[in-house]
Amino acid sequence: MLRRLLGLSRPLYWLYEKRLLKEVKKGPMPRHLGLILDGNRRYARALGLPPTKGHEFGVQKAYEVLEWCLEMGIRTVTVWVFSTENFRRSPEEVEALMGLFVREAERMAEDHRILENQVQVRFIGRREGFSPEVRAAMERLEARTRHHQGMVLNIAMGYGGREEIVDAVKSLLLEAEERGLSPKEVAEALTAEEIGKRLYTAGLPDPDFIIRTSGEIRLSGFLLWQSAYSEFYFADVLWPEFRKIDFLRALRSYQARERRFGR
Template identity: 50%
Template sequence: MNAEQNAKSEESSSKWRFANLLYWVYERRLLRQIRGRVFPRHVGFILDGNRRHGRQRGSQDFNEIYRRGAEKLDDVLGWCAELQIPAVTLWVFSTENLKRSPEEISGILAAVESKIAALAGDPLTHRQRIRVRAIGRLDILPGSVIAAIRMAEAATAQYDSLTLTIAVAYGGREEIADAVRSLLRDEAARGIALPNIIEHVTPEAIARHLYAADLPDPDLIIRTSGEVRLSGFLLWQSVHSEFYFTDVYWPAFRKIDFLRAIRSFQQRTRRFGQ
């Protein structure tokens, strides 16, 4: 390497160190701004922008694209644990995603299966007492994915510090339809006549039959990639949620992006329809 190349390398290294320093200073500033204020009890994430991030990096390999997205989960769990946020729900695969190409579906589900299996065996999951579970129409998933889910659920069932809910083969309309069906089946099993069953179909009764009825409704829902819509995520539960949309693609989502979302949530006045 000649002197000119050495100089360019040193300049590039200096710029990198300076950028990291600025990032660290800004992160500390954001943490100071949010400390001592109310944090959301439940944060939902719509993970969007994996494909666009892959194209940006010149990759068309769906296994690599979605593996990178799955790796981001470790960061998010660490950030939520640091802020003592007790519930996180990630939408990783929708029922509408089944319309995508077989190659892409395979890449998504391979990443989901691998990450869920890794969570079950990760010492950090157990040290942080993270409970892992999945919601959605799980019966339509491949057997190996279901097996990984059941293994993670069994391995973490006793934990209560942070509940990680993975929405896979999930659709908001499907959840509501499934909840109503479950309610009607339960009422019929009790021998309740149809006219009386109709009277029992209330918001409270339906809510008790949702996939994760024991979770609090999400206080904050974050969507990455610049899309400004819910696309069916937690339709029933999000009636009073605050929403935060960021242009950052999911695999590139940073701690400062997360902290900005928390700060935005804290700056809002929540009226719950009143």
Template identity: 50%
Template sequence: MTDKVRYRAALRGWRIVDALARPVYKIYERKLEDEVKSGPIPKHVGVIPDGNRRWARMRGLQEWLGHKEGYKKMREVLLWLLDVGVEIVTVFAMSTENCSRRKKEEREKLYELIAGGLRELAKEEIVHKNRIRVKVIGRDNMWPDFLKEAAKYVEEVTKDYGDRHINIAVCYGGRQEIVDAVKKIAEKVKRGELEPEEIDEETISKHLYTAHLPDPDLIIRTSGEERISNFLLWQSAYSELYFADMYWPEIRKIDILRAIRDYQRRQRRFGR
């Protein structure tokens, strides 16, 4: 059986199960959505979409097919988050480790998926209707040229928007982001534009990739792993963390709503 046939068979079986359960889920989903929309909605949600490769391996598929299914799921999740009222979404698409350590073939397929997704975002009606500014963050010196072009294109098309924001983190690492911020600050000190004693938390925040945005209120990670894996290290100091016990391609709107409901039930103290 070829990978293509296996892939179609896996999706067919998955969709049959989903179709049988859908009527019950829909009733619960509407009830849950009404409940969530009546409470405080997190302004900024970070997403770590983990488990694409394991999802594929469990179905006997090539790993890149898991990324392909994960990409389709990401579009759905973005729509769910925007629909419920979230204003800012930051997606951890690829880490610096992914960009340097994974096999070249897998990296290239991921770059192609991301570049294609960025070009689609630039034409997406919901982006323009909701005036969503799209920004691609990370170490762009690690990106292939076609990905740089796609990032530049979507950022240019949406640069005048700002009602909502979508950040796509590619070849991104929280430690590396802090290092880059420190280098920018050091250059300002070297040029005499900033005194060392003037450096504080706000100074560092202003030199991060996400300087134009508030810190995330909620970070959602799939696959059952309970860590943030070098994602928004500085910004997540007071973020609420939610770990969902399923692989990314399996996540449903119900799971996203549950994450937000869980966030609403927590008491945020910010160190007080």
């Protein structure tokens, strides 16, 4: 009986999604969308599988969401896939994740969606914690897509928002030392704009919309500086379960707020 009811509901679900897609396409789109991909391990545990399987499901979902972003014409997307704190996980899980990163970086370098849509891939975060093999895979993918003129896709790996701000300030201080500036001169010249120029996302618009899956209602350090004026959407579903209709609902929420505040 339940299967029959689910079967009957599919056409209604499809029609609703189609109508929602048409509605959302008429509205403003975020210039820069941030995505916190949360819930892979919980999804795997719910299925009685090891955490690494959850990450594999999460990778496939990321490709789907990339296609949705391309369809909606979103020009800049930042996805957070591995934080600085993730290095504290078990050696087995970290090793499996590193292997997955290398495999997917090589795959993305030849992926028709990346090439046909001229997606420029950038990695943001601290790279010194990664093996030479992982760093080389990052560099190959960046070099392969460097001259692309379509969407900018930032992949945050070895990323932490506090670390990003620290790195920006360090960069500013080192540059000041090279120019022979005194601490007082540095302090007098220090502005939010100068720090912004040295963030990992320098040259790109700040994210105006950030989505986090899994029901967690917090940023956990994601783009701390850049998200000062962002809109947020916290989806209850785990990342591998994030459907297109969830994505469209999130965008509709963003558009409603934009209309409300006259932006």
